[in-house]
Amino acid sequence: MAEPDPPASGGPAAGDRAATARLVRAAQRGDTLAMNDLLDELAPFVGRICAPIALDDGPDAAQEALTVVFRSLRGLKEPAALYGWVRTIAAREAVRVARRAARAVPAELAELPAPGDPQLAADIRDVLARLSPEHRAVLVLRDLEGLDERTAAERLGLRVGTVKSRLHRARDTFRKAWSA
Amino acid sequence: MTAGWPTADPDPVRRLHALAAGVRNAHVTEGVVDAPIDVVWPLVADLEGEFGKIVTDMARVRVISRDGDRVEASAHSRFGPRARFSGVLRPGWCWLQSRFLLVGIAAADRGDGRTTVAFTGGLRLPGRAALVPVGVRSEGRRNLARLAARSQAHTAAER
Structure with a gap:
């Protein structure tokens, strides 16, 4: 489902990826403060993906994408794949929201x-x-x-x-x- | 590379909905408070004062330390003895957890002098991203009503 990706425009630098992986594992274990920190890290990245696809519905799309991310986070087996996984969710949710808005x-x-x-x-x-x-x-x-x-x-x-x-x-x- | 491309920044209320989706049995209560955010939010941010009058799950809150938007606090809970909370408090966003309790509050300016506020949280399954599915809706409604009442009282007092 999700494989490691090269660093994305909004992804962390190499030195930060280990910290992000630790954050993902802590969030998966149920630490809601780690989830909070992960949200802070991912929200701008998701916003950059969703806005150019969903246009005026960008905030809706970003919310829905982040909702899917946090609802599904326990299923992410490899923390190194986080950004590739989130990128795909964000793009798909943005397309879905844009189509729903019937402005296509x-x-x-x-x-x-x-x-x-x-x-x-x-x-x-x-x-x-x-x-x-x-x-x-x-x-x-x-x-x-x-x-x-x-x-x-x-x-x-x-x-x-x-x-x-x-x-x-x-x-x-x-x-x-x-x-x- | 990203210059000129549109971006979207989900506001705190949207973020709260997303984060709560990762907490089993969590419910988000959202409503509009008829007061501007610069009246509403200082009440939430007043951890040792107004906060405990709004979020009555936490009483006699004492701030132990602050570091930027990080906060460590202790409070009595109606579910048990004094507990240590850690979390984040910044304008429009409050997320506090103890081993047994979770409190999330978000606020966003509506641009019309009113504020959208969202609450989530409740009794936590110890150490897990899951809540006991009892009272999560009613407590949110009560918190929202208390915040609205306190905000309006402060607005009236300032006039």
């Missing part, structure tokens, strides 16, 4: 800009608003979290072939739509 644009209109696209940097929120929640999630996992598109799609339970073909087809369309 049709997936076939959703196209992803290329990594490092200057137009993306120009106005991220405007770009995000053009995408479906699933594509926003792939974009966040790719551009913020450094996963490749295939891995991102797999984490989200999306069909990799569909995502890849859309990504290849997308870039020209995206630019045309942007410059129109």
Whole structure:
């Protein structure tokens, strides 16, 4: 379910990972103060994943993702996998909340800009608003979290072939739509 | 890398809901207090005074030490003798545990002069993230009502 990941943008540095692992174990043993500390550590990370996917519903998504995290924490077998596990939960919950909010644009209109696209940097929120929640999630996992598109799609339970073909087809369309 | 990307910061009340989800049998009582957070929160933060009038599970609270937002305290509990509590107290957030008791309180400014407040906690299965499933709802409701009453009394006294 969850494997160790490379350090994420919001994940701890190597020197802090042992401390985080100790915190996870203490929380799993029932120390609610350790759970409190883990919440402090994870909330900003979850907020960074959820907001670009759920947009205005980012706080809702972050709450729901953190709820799943703490409800399921005892099931996390390997504390080193914490950030990868939380990242997947956050992205999936954000997609679910965004879809529930019925603000999704049709997936076939959703196209992803290329990594490092200057137009993306120009106005991220405007770009995000053009995408479906699933594509926003792939974009966040790719551009913020450094996963490749295939891995991102797999984490989200999306069909990799569909995502890849859309990504290849997308870039020209995206630019045309942007410059129109 | 993250510059320009939107971020979300779940407020303390949202955080309390999430944290309570990890405590078996915990219930979160949430309500709106008709007073601004700068009236409401100092009552909660007054551990040796007002706190025990609101959270009556803990009486005669004595602060043993503070280090930043960390607090160590002792209190009499209606469930037993004096116990040592450790936890976190900062604006909008209070989370205290002893071996036998758990108290969580969160507050968020609604932006209209009122405050959303949430309570959780109760009698703890010793050392575990689990509560005895008795009275967790009614105690939250009573805590919220007492905090609302104390807040309104303070607001009236200041006028």
